[in-house]
Amino acid sequence: MILGLAIVLSLSVSALLLHWQDKPARDALVILFQGAFGSWHALEDCTIKAVPIFLCSLGVAVAFRLQVWNIGAEGQFAMGAIGATWVVLQFPQWPAFLLLPAMMAAAALGGGFCGLIPALLKVRLRANEIIVSLMLNYVCILFLEYLVYGPWKDPVSFGFPMTMVFPPAAIVGAIGSSRLNWGLVLALACAVGFWIFFRFSRLGYELKVCGESPRVAGYARLPYHGLVIAVMVTGGALAGWAGFLEVSATLNRLQPSIMVGYGYTAIVVAWLARLSPASIAAASLLLAGLRVGVENLQLEMQVPAAFGGIMEGVLLLTVLAGGFFVRYRVRWRGFS
Amino acid sequence: METAPEPLVRLEGIDKRFGAVHANRRIDLKINSGRIKALLGENGAGKSTLMNILAGRIKPDGGRIHIGAAVHAHLTPRRAIAAGIGMVYQHFTLVDALTVAENVCLGQAAGIWHHPRRSQEQVARLAAAVGLDIDPGATVAGLSMGERQRVEILKLLYRRSRILIFDEPTSVLTPPEIRQLFSALRQMADQGKAIVFISHKLGEVLEIADEIAILRHGQIIDERPAKAFGAREELARRMIGRDVLLEIDRPVVELRQPVLQVEQLDGGGLQQISFQLRQGEILALVGVAGNGQSAMVRTICGLAAPVAGVVRLLGQPWADFFSGAASGLVYIPEDRVGLATCHHLDLVDNFLLTTRRRFCKGPWLQRASATACLEALMVDFDIRPADARLRARQLSGGNLQKLVLAREFHRRPKLIVAEQPTQGLDIGATEDVWRLLLKAREEAGILLVTSDLNEALALADRLAVMYRGRIVDLFSVFDKEKLARIGQMMAGID
Numbered sequence: 001m002i003l004g005l006a007i008v009l010s011l012s013v014s015a016l017l018l019h020w021q022d023k024p025a026r027d028a029l030v031i032l033f034q035g036a037f038g039s040w041h042a043l044e045d046c047t048i049k050a051v052p053i054f055l056c057s058l059g060v061a062v063a064f065r066l067q068v069w070n071i072g073a074e075g076q077f078a079m080g081a082i083g084a085t086w087v088v089l090q091f092p093q094w095p096a097f098l099l100l101p102a103m104m105a106a107a108a109l110g111g112g113f114c115g116l117i118p119a120l121l122k123v124r125l126r127a128n129e130i131i132v133s134l135m136l137n138y139v140c141i142l143f144l145e146y147l148v149y150g151p152w153k154d155p156v157s158f159g160f161p162m163t164m165v166f167p168p169a170a171i172v173g174a175i176g177s178s179r180l181n182w183g184l185v186l187a188l189a190c191a192v193g194f195w196i197f198f199r200f201s202r203l204g205y206e207l208k209v210c211g212e213s214p215r216v217a218g219y220a221r222l223p224y225h226g227l228v229i230a231v232m233v234t235g236g237a238l239a240g241w242a243g244f245l246e247v248s249a250t251l252n253r254l255q256p257s258i259m260v261g262y263g264y265t266a267i268v269v270a271w272l273a274r275l276s277p278a279s280i281a282a283a284s285l286l287l288a289g290l291r292v293g294v295e296n297l298q299l300e301m302q303v304p305a306a307f308g309g310i311m312e313g314v315l316l317l318t319v320l321a322g323g324f325f326v327r328y329r330v331r332w333r334g335f336s
Numbered sequence: 337m338e339t340a341p342e343p344l345v346r347l348e349g350i351d352k353r354f355g356a357v358h359a360n361r362r363i364d365l366k367i368n369s370g371r372i373k374a375l376l377g378e379n380g381a382g383k384s385t386l387m388n389i390l391a392g393r394i395k396p397d398g399g400r401i402h403i404g405a406a407v408h409a410h411l412t413p414r415r416a417i418a419a420g421i422g423m424v425y426q427h428f429t430l431v432d433a434l435t436v437a438e439n440v441c442l443g444q445a446a447g448i449w450h451h452p453r454r455s456q457e458q459v460a461r462l463a464a465a466v467g468l469d470i471d472p473g474a475t476v477a478g479l480s481m482g483e484r485q486r487v488e489i490l491k492l493l494y495r496r497s498r499i500l501i502f503d504e505p506t507s508v509l510t511p512p513e514i515r516q517l518f519s520a521l522r523q524m525a526d527q528g529k530a531i532v533f534i535s536h537k538l539g540e541v542l543e544i545a546d547e548i549a550i551l552r553h554g555q556i557i558d559e560r561p562a563k564a565f566g567a568r569e570e571l572a573r574r575m576i577g578r579d580v581l582l583e584i585d586r587p588v589v590e591l592r593q594p595v596l597q598v599e600q601l602d603g604g605g606l607q608q609i610s611f612q613l614r615q616g617e618i619l620a621l622v623g624v625a626g627n628g629q630s631a632m633v634r635t636i637c638g639l640a641a642p643v644a645g646v647v648r649l650l651g652q653p654w655a656d657f658f659s660g661a662a663s664g665l666v667y668i669p670e671d672r673v674g675l676a677t678c679h680h681l682d683l684v685d686n687f688l689l690t691t692r693r694r695f696c697k698g699p700w701l702q703r704a705s706a707t708a709c710l711e712a713l714m715v716d717f718d719i720r721p722a723d724a725r726l727r728a729r730q731l732s733g734g735n736l737q738k739l740v741l742a743r744e745f746h747r748r749p750k751l752i753v754a755e756q757p758t759q760g761l762d763i764g765a766t767e768d769v770w771r772l773l774l775k776a777r778e779e780a781g782i783l784l785v786t787s788d789l790n791e792a793l794a795l796a797d798r799l800a801v802m803y804r805g806r807i808v809d810l811f812s813v814f815d816k817e818k819l820a821r822i823g824q825m826m827a828g829i830d
Contacts, residue, residue: 209681219689
């Protein structure tokens with residue numbers, strides 16, 4: 001309900017913005033929609049983009065469940081990509097059945113490590129995880145750039161900042177003749193695992209209680225600090241897998257253009273969808289569609305690229321505001 | 337009734353419902369200047385609701401409020417303040433980092449400049465006028481509860497409030513602080529202020545009030561000058577509607593091994609606490625709240641390590657016991673809503689809070705068998721409505737407490753720490769909780785922390801009186817001589 005209203009509202013705001021730029025607003029929104037969902041090709045594009053967003057969002061949502069605000073998916077994504085690339089550069093001759101699992105493990109370690117830092121600082125020094133994880137994003141991105149501009153630069157790249165192209169064994173393949181890759185299956189498996197975990201496991205229950213009230217968690221002798229660390233590391237690992245898929249299946253090499261802000265979009269998605277994996281998937285597709293659609297809009301109407309970010313932001317704001325109005329009712333009355 | 341002058345405030349037909357609860361039923365009340373009026377009633381009788389309506393914090397469903405010549409259907413906080421109505425709440429609203437004078441003048445000072453010395457002088461004068469002992473330059477963070485309350489009073493005086501409402505003001509005070517408060521109340525009344533004193537403590541009300549209004553189930557059932565009431569017993573009967581001391585059968589239980597041994601426990605406000613609790617007995621820790629009871633509970637329940645001294649639980653030293661599973665110990669906290677249960681979760685989830693390890697298979701939680709177990713317990717413990725899918729917030733206080741007891745007793749405890757277990761419950765629920773505790777005594781040793789002497793006398797085998805972090809005396813409930821002196825012990829008079 002609220003989500004629907006928020007979408008309508010943010011679309012109207014976007015239309016208004018387009019109108020101010022002297023673009024035909026209605027046509028533009030139609031182009032946006034067609035670009036995103038109007039054809040099989042467009043849907044494929046959406047799904048490809050939705051997979052990393054979805055994985056990052058799951059990671060963010062796990063932490064949100066505990067009322068821990070992980071804003072570091074972007075950096076965790078970068079560290080996942082770095083971890084996976086490191087394996088490829090170290091063992092380029094390994095066969096796929098060794099290389100891919102090793103890449104996944106390294107990506108999870110990289111992302112998880114990046115989630116561990118804010119978690120440890122939070123429980124040990126009571127540092128605010130929002131600030132730490134946010135700032136860590138820049139550290140990770142700069143580290144990634146250092147690597148591709150420096151030690152990992154491909155000697156035959158004509159000076160472009162990128163690693164060598166991955167060998168075929170390091171590439172997650174496409175499903176059949178489609179452009180979708182097996183990362184989609186990984187994402188679906190994670191979704192099912194997530195759902196089962198929270199529904200049936202003791203740890204999932206304990207996380208729910210901690211999220212409801214840390215005080216009650218203390219009374220029930222739940223290891224609150226341990227759980228905070230666990231969710232941040234898990235979230236980091238999931239975002240790391242998203243980085244692994246991007247670097248392996250989409251780009252086939254590590255380069256700075258891998259950082260397109262999926263980690264930030266994931267925050268919007270996690271907030272829109274709250275906790276159920278199905279709604280996270282739907283919201284991921286929606287925001288992926290927004291990205292694809294805006295690309296289309298850029299081509300056809302010369303709308304600036306930042307427009308996608310603006311729409312994303314408006315959407316988040318309207319949902320936040322909507323949440324407020326669900327909880328409170330506005331009553332007008334005079335002040336005396 | 338004596339011929340009173342025109343009242344400052346007159347409440348007429350005030351009515352308020354909260355859902356199914358009829359908190360105030362067409363209440364009429366006059367508040368006169370120069371008098372101390374006590375509103376006496378049990379927890380939940382509607383005293384606080386009525387006074388919150390007068391302070392403009394709650395909007396009544398019906399009735400009128402007359403202030404002088406003006407008539408209002410309801411007040412807002414702003415209007416109440418303008419009319420000279422001020423309230424001292426149980427929970428203080430002070431800024432810890434500011435001084436007394438700054439707190440008093442906060443939001444009241446004219447102009448944009450702050451004159452620390454001048455405001456301190458003003459506050460000192462105000463305090464002296466009613467005999468309140470306070471240093472206007474002290475920072476609030478370092479003040480005792482009694483001193484903080486004085487700051488709240490000064491805030492009202494500074495605003496020139498004419499009607500001062502005190503919500504259970506003595507619950508946080510030590511006996512000497514109570515003396516000082518009472519003398520200040522008397523002086524303020526002599527200066528023409530109207531004082532409303534909300535309490536459920538009979539002795540205090542008889543001591544300080546000029547007029548007593550008794551509330552029961554949202555109605556004023558009696559209102560007379562204090563002198564027109566007889567002894568305490570009469571007040572109690574009027575307040576509760578039956579004889580106050582609930583007599584319940586207390587079968588003799590054979591004492592078995594000690595479950596809690598405390599020797600020379602020191603620190604955290606405690607001084608040289610030593611006692612022993614054995615399986616089969618209830619030891620009541622009585623005293624005015626804030627005399628070290630909560631520090632003791634925190635230590636025994638593993639939330640704070642003992643600074644000095646020895647605590648042994650079920651025969652194990654403190655550190656060993658709490659580094660393990662700590663099984664056998666059960667804590668029934670005073671805050672059943674925010675600590676013992678989770679408001680938004682359903683009853684099964686709440687049941688699993690402390691019993692989850694019993695309903696596990698590997699990493700999986702067996703919710704179905706937990707639900708079945710809870711449903712059986714809800715019947716046994718007469719928890720209504722007996723629907724495990726409800727959320728905790730949908731249960732009444734009494735039923736929620738019974739749920740906590742059902743859950744905790746299900747763990748077959750050997751040592752139970754129960755903190756104010758019947759606070760805020762009605763008589764029926766109180767009786768149920770008492771019976772459950774007495775039954776649990778057959779299997780466990782119970783440390784009952786209560787500020788309700790009736791409760792201690794009804795349940796306990798032995799009493800330990802706490803004052804300023806010490807156990808003043810520890811004696812059997814059958815020791816008539818010491819029982820007679822219990823009030824003096826609680827007040828620290830040897």
